[in-house]
Amino acid sequence: MTSCRICGGRLHEFGDFGTQPLSSGFLEPDYIGDEYLFRLALGVCDSCTMVQLMEEVPRHLMFNGHYPYLSSGSSVMRKHFERTAQDFLRTELTAPGAFAVELGCNDGIMLRALADAGVRHLGVEPSESVADIARRLGIRVTTEFFQASTAREIREAEGPAKLIYAANTLCHIPYMESIFQGIDALLAPDGVFVFEDPYLADIVEKTSYDQIYDEHYYFFSVTSVAAMAERFGFELVGVERLPVHGGEVRYTLARRGRRTPAPAVAQLLAEEKTRRLAEFDTLQGFFRNVERSRDELVSLLRKLKAEGCTVVGYGATAKSATVTNYCGIGPETVSFISDTTPNKQGRLTPGAHIPVRPRAAFEDPYPDYALLFAWNHAEEIIAKETRFRESGGKWILYVPHVRVV
């Protein structure tokens, strides 16, 4: 890819993580054969400033009947989406019969509250493994990739949507023109398209480079989203910074001229300009910090190993694929990763081939150190794992910098 997926402008590459596997491609322990590999590299568009992957993995290799990620695995995220649903019920979904659509509803973490409130809704979720879980909760889900054709079919069958929502999903979709054609076809004239994704400014500031993996094609900023909205006939009318997943922004888009943009939009645009967020030298500086972070983590783990300490991983996140493969961390360094997701347990992590074991393995016995790959859930996890610390165990964190706590 040498041109921008949004505007066709020139992409300037600023970071290369080398060859990487599918981040959710957990392997059977007896797996032999070649894993799918691609070059994980980042570029920025010199025209619309969108930061994006240079190469892309075909969507059906990632989102299918084996997709393991379950949104409801974190109690903080369950609360976050419950609150989100309650906000929508109070604001966008007050009219009788209002119709809400969610892209990438996963196991129904948000839609369950709308279903409970009796709101007409539809989830669009291509990964059958997770869509089935939502359906069993009584949520209406169609197992499809959202795109222009899907949107037109939904509009035909169900009428216009007052709300189209996507959490941690829009950045997973490369073909944005088709998405916006679909939003245009499906959204009611006064409806809103709301999405939330990891925020480029948080990634740069915290050196949270593990947000960069196959599924995340885009690293949005307010500047690039405003340009994208305008290009496709919409307007950015609201932004809200969110503390989840290491720092995100929730963007609200309306049809052009339908709503007055909130002051926060101009404020964040100005802030991004002042900090030169999407400038090439800022992003090159970010990548130097990434290399430094990698070197510090590798030397810490080497030192602990030389001292004979035991180290395990906590949370077999998609993010951890980038860290383990970029830093060259394998089972000789991190003997296993504890994870609560049934479809990850008993398997090997992609590329690095570290065994994934259920939570019970973590305390059997506790290791000396636990490398917290699910650092975005640090507060929740450290709070519930108090006995680990009491047993003398220590956490290794690498965001925003490498440290032991």
Ligand code: SAH
């Ligand atoms: N909204 C949930 C899930 C995020 S994971 C949360 O915030 O926790 C991203 C989800 O997007 C996955 O479940 C994946 O199957 C889905 N997805 C990927 N491509 C999609 C597309 N084109 N349309 C709709 N959903 C998609």
Ligand code: TYD
């Ligand atoms: P997450 O960081 O939400 O996303 P991603 O995979 O996209 O990087 O993934 C959290 C992972 O950590 C998930 O596999 C479940 C696991 N987990 C635990 O094992 N224990 C916990 O207490 C929590 C909150 C998550």
Ligand code: ZN
């Ligand atoms: Zn562009």
